[in-house]
Amino acid sequence: xxxxxxxxxxxxxxxxxxxxxxxxxxxxxxxxxxxxxxxxxxxxxxxxxxxxxxxxxxxxxxxxxxxxxxxxxxxxxxxxxxxxxxxxxxxxxxxxxxxxxxxxxxxxxxxxxxx
Amino acid sequence: xxxxxxxxxxxxxxxxxxxxxxxxxxxxxxxxxxxxxxxxxxxxxxxxxxxxxxxxxxxxxxxxxxxxxxxxxxxxxxxxxxxxxxxxxxxxxxxxxxxxxxxxxxxxxxxxxxxxxxx
Numbered sequence: 001x002x003x004x005x006x007x008x009x010x011x012x013x014x015x016x017x018x019x020x021x022x023x024x025x026x027x028x029x030x031x032x033x034x035x036x037x038x039x040x041x042x043x044x045x046x047x048x049x050x051x052x053x054x055x056x057x058x059x060x061x062x063x064x065x066x067x068x069x070x071x072x073x074x075x076x077x078x079x080x081x082x083x084x085x086x087x088x089x090x091x092x093x094x095x096x097x098x099x100x101x102x103x104x105x106x107x108x109x110x111x112x113x114x115x
Numbered sequence: 116x117x118x119x120x121x122x123x124x125x126x127x128x129x130x131x132x133x134x135x136x137x138x139x140x141x142x143x144x145x146x147x148x149x150x151x152x153x154x155x156x157x158x159x160x161x162x163x164x165x166x167x168x169x170x171x172x173x174x175x176x177x178x179x180x181x182x183x184x185x186x187x188x189x190x191x192x193x194x195x196x197x198x199x200x201x202x203x204x205x206x207x208x209x210x211x212x213x214x215x216x217x218x219x220x221x222x223x224x225x226x227x228x229x230x231x232x233x234x
Contacts, residue, residue, distance in 0.1 A: 031219050041154075041204055041227045048219035055219035090160060094220070103150060104222060106160035 003027050004107040006091050012113045013081055021076045021110045023091030031055075032074040033092040033104060034066060043090070049074055081114045088112070117142045119209050121225035128197055129233050136192045136228045138207030144168075146212035149183065149190045150222065155203040166190065197232045204229045 004025045013019055025032065033056075034046040048056035049068040063079045074091060088111050092104040118141040128134050140149065151163040164174060166183050174181045178195045194201050204227045210220040 033219070041229075043206065043224040043227075045221055045223075048221075050218040056221060088158065092160075095218075102220075103162045103165045104220075105162060106152075108159045111158075 004091055004093055004105050006089075006107040006110050008110060009108060010111050010113075012115065014115055015081055015083060017081050018077070018079045019081060019112070020078070021089055021091075021112075023074045023076070023107055025072055025091075025093040025105070025107075027093055027105060029093040029095055029105075030071055031094050032068065032071070033094075034074065034076050035090040035092060035106075037088040037090060037109070039087070047074075047076075078112075081112075083114050086112055086114045117144075117147075117209055117211055117223045119207050119223055119225035121205075121207055121228050123228045124226070125229045125231070127231040127233060130199055131196050133193060133195050134197050134230065134232075136194075136205050136207075136230065138190045138192065138225060140188050140190065140207070140209045142188075142209060142211055144211040148210045148212075148220075150208040150210075151181065151190075151192050152206045152208065152224075153203045154206065154227070160206075163192075194230075197230075199232050199234055202230060202232045 007022050031050045033048045035043050036046055037043045046060050047066045051071050052068045065077045068074045088109045090109045091107040094104040095102040120139045147168045149166045153161045171183050180193045182191045206227045207225040208222045210222050
């Protein structure tokens with residue numbers, strides 16, 4: 001069974017459209033994340049949720065809105081898509097309880113292409 | 116501010132050679148965690164290792180080994196007897212304990228090193 005899954009794997013759309021990416025984890029983790037990987041492979045955190053609560057919100061345009069219906073799911077909705085939004089979006093999850101810092105497990109990524 | 120630098124953008128070696136990937140980090144926190152991830156051509160990100168700032172013991176896992184040196188703020192990764200399947204982009208990452216918020220931690224990644232193993 002896939003630990004962290006994302007759908008769709010590829011997404012091609014036109015500028016101005018609205019699209020969503022879904023993420024699910026079956027690891028029993030409390031914390032989930034969205035990362036963006038640009039064309040130069042640079043990875044940057046966008047959001048983090050812990051038990052359905054938004055915890056980390058980096059400087060991301062308001063057009064990006066994450067939603068977590070339960071702690072196993074974290075979706076990313078993007079409004080009014082722009083060319084610069086083209087990237088690979090990764091979902092990740094990790095343990096959230098206790099002290100320390102736990103490894104994050106990543107989904108397979110969603111390659112978004114905006115034309 | 117936290118920062119991770121992987122100065123080697125690309126490395127190319129012949130199969131069976133040993134190769135070391137460098138990682139230098141900056142942090143003001145006394146408690147922090149370091150990670151390595153592998154991104155093969157298929158695109159997924161695979162967790163390799165986590166190390167906390169209090170544990171400077173080197174780690175070996177098969178052909179992989181990691182050298183953590185706080186004195187030089189480095190966490191280098193060595194692959195012994197490299198194989199074609201090791202070809203990937205490798206990322207070093209850092210998270211600080213102070214930046215852990217309600218169970219969420221911010222991972223800061225280096226730029227990645229593209230490793231190509233030629234047969």
